Amino acid sequence: MTPDAATLAQFLSAIHPYDAMEPAALHTLIDAFSVQSFVAGEDVYALGKPLDGLFVVFEGEVEIRDEHGVPLSLLGPRNSFGERGLLRDGTSVTSARAVVDTILLLLPARQFHQTMQGDPTFKKFFDRSRADRPTKADLATTRVEELMARSPLTCAPDTPVQDAARLMRDAHVSSICISDSETLRGIVTVRDLSGKVVGNGLPFDTPISDVMTPDPVTLTPSAIGSDVLHMMMERRIGHVPVTQAGQLVGIVTQTDLTRFQAVSSAELVSEIARSTSAEEMAKVTARIPQLLAQLVAGGNRHEVITRLITDIADTATRRLLALAEAALGAPPVPYLWLACGSQGRQEQTGVSDQDNCLFIDDSMADADMAYFEALARFVCDGLDTCGYVYCPGDMMATNPRWRQPVRVWRDYFAGWIKTPNPEAQMLASVMFDLRPIGGTVRLFDDLHAETLAKASANSIFVAHMVSNSLKHTPPLGLLRGFATIRSGEHKNHIDLKHNGVVPVVDLGRIYALQGQLTPANTAARLDAAMAAGVLSASGGQDLRDAYDLIAETRLDHQAAQVRAGQAPDNYLSPTNLSDFERSHLRDAFVVIKSMQSAVGHGRGMLG
Template identity: 35%
Template structure:
């Protein structure tokens, strides 16, 4: 093909810069013939948040500034730079607004031709994907950078120093101090300056004025002594989940064990979708099972909205687990209203992904019941059987389907007194076998969600103490963690299902997130780590010497990417009014996503090989 003088000049320009110089001459000549030109004056907006674009932007002259969605500067580009590729590769609206810093001339490459080049020329696609980091880490980092909830520390919401009063301050003076400080809460300290409680506007109304106590009553008599606190470096979404979980509206913020401020619920609402807040409220206001089941569409809508707002997997898994826990708690309250108060104390357990705060929209129910050692089968058995059936049947009706393996409180084997549960765990750990642990491994992620939740903490302490000192148990758990392998063939091609309705697909749970959670759990048990969430476990694991340098960060990125592919697939199915599942078809992914997914599965494969080397699971039988 022949090019005129102006096109030849553009061709020479492109050959000077990466990634355009990774394309063959024939492709560059085709690009030059299809390029359009646009001019932007200094200070003008080139791309706005949520725009849909159909071109790739190449800067010929001038400079631009690229911003995160929260308004912080992300990058500055000059001649030869490019932008817009993230939106094109993911078919997503613009997440990085762009402004002309000075008078700027850009070339516009049509989307269809950009995608063609990306698919056909590996050298070009590799350079587009990464210039300073690996493909996988760059993809994960871009998601985190674009997410204000993920990157905003709770400290950023503090507007004033905390109001701190002594325990002997009377309630009238407390109200005066709160009014003068325009504060809705005050912290209460003892004579040594240690924070021992918190008092809020609501406490003054409910505990002083309503019962008509004297105004000179010491504030220590109406304060709340059990304080939930958040570290200044924790993220806004973590504080929001803590508020919802413990039903509190104020959180003291600490830095190096010193309280530096208090954040309240309205602060959270500015940073998080109100959907999850309203759903939790609606769950606890439901008067019967019909009202709970009517919330299923709202839960799905909340899930989709979080995906659309670029929440990461940690946030989505935590929010979905919180909703699931709330359904359980309300069902137990309704059960007690129907059956009468429980004759003895009990603790209802969440197991598996809910306990790890990694629950998604496609999930079954895994739960169990711990009963007081006062339990007498003839006196109490029928009550707790009915309570368990009510809750498990209700969860199924609310979208948390029955566990196929029968790991539910409705199964009498998993409805036992505390001393029996301690015997279960002691036997599993002291006398391990691969088969017994294969059946029981889900119990090693547990959390108390209702009742005597300290019993769940007792069981977790027992597990931590016994597991860390039993190499045979760790070896058995490692062997089971190797049962599910990533879907990679000899030449690193995807190996897909070959039968059933999911032929030519990959189950992202059983071949991705589940084996990752399994191997992370093994390292956590071996090192005595208390955290249950896989990301938190990895952070703690990386502070030990159990993993080679850099492997922990690789595993974290692989878990995030595989989880998000699974999450986005479920959200798209819901939006298409299909029933969501865990099976994705690689042919429906972009080349960019397939490459990243292949990298993530390879990291999982390498981690499993290291697990086999580290704990020698082949020695057990």
């Protein structure tokens, strides 16, 4: 049955982004929608055809397919489609067909573009671009929820002051919040204990409520950092509780503000460069999660954050090489330490193991290998001490296989390209991400160019690499859902690394191989592929936007874990996302699946 105007208004008012629009703008937009009906099996639109506008499923189901007929999505009521084509050149980049009898709402293309220009809420939802994010971390742009400690120390009002003091001592904090059923009643600081209790000679069994500052000034999580600073300066206080709906949810201290403003990648790099042992470096690298959370809070782009974090790992590696040479003596022949994996691509996050190898000059004698074995052990052990845990797959210079003269490495690459069996595909994938870290760079330059040329010229090898790159698939389920992990520790979560970031990393590597492009960084590879014509501008930008969103969602997730006092990981529960976030994340996965389909059908570009 065709919905009337009232039903249509009620339906759209419950869907994001329409539910967040101003009432007048929403009513104008609702009036522009028309109703269209399709019988089961009928095409809504075909690939490459002009789009009439944005579609919203009111009733029924619509299947979206890519240019090769591969199903991408099965959409049910409340789901939108068609915006990708409208935001490009107005033509469809997919095909759509009604699976059952279906009723769709159509917002004409003209009204869609007008609303994109005039309503920021609408634009934010349908435009995947992340270019409008702030790029500098400062107190004026950082919300209190990014700064606060989320589990402030608390005690009941009748707690003896001595017991409260012991709680503060054991927790290594300078304040304690007095709460009653999570409702904030007051706050006591170290200064209160010294001035009011010790200074006035009060008994140690005095209730903490007798010396607390009652009903202290507070801020909400949505306040900004400069609000905290101004409040502290005006009222001459060093602790600001954070409350929401009357409930205590956190606390910000002067130390938090100082730490936020002081921690930088440059500071960590400087301290590591002056360290005299791996243990000293470990104290510095332990602050990387805090740096990550700060960089995310400041709205920095993911490639900036991961580059800065990787720079710290690079510095630690080079410092360990220097310490190794100081302990072992000068190397008998030139060598080059290289990183692969996320460090090689300059894409490290708060969770990183080590992947590395050692190239040794061909002039080495057999007796020289003992020196390089000791050097590899010194550096890899040091990296593990610093938190870069040993590679589970033993892809490290401590493995004799990955500590060889250049001539052996040349044979490795030649063999993998000539006989691309599954192991060769895996190893080639890792080794195409190599990046020199410390030593004699010339040992790698010729081999890198030579390998790229041979690999790209071997169509069988490229085909095998393409097949290998499609093994990691986006976690797409039916009806706009996600295919979550079914069992184990991370049940009902999605793996943002292996099913989100890695598929794009694999695609970027294929484009680099096809175009003989030298960058190892994924974002740089995508940009270079578009510049070289390996990727079309439209398809490449879609993939770049999808990658940006997934990579930044991953970092947002890790930063939230750090702020909550948890170890960062890559496993996200979709239930922690808003409707807006789920919609965009799933759209990003659909783009990746489309690009995988294009590559799998022998095409390097989409659209």
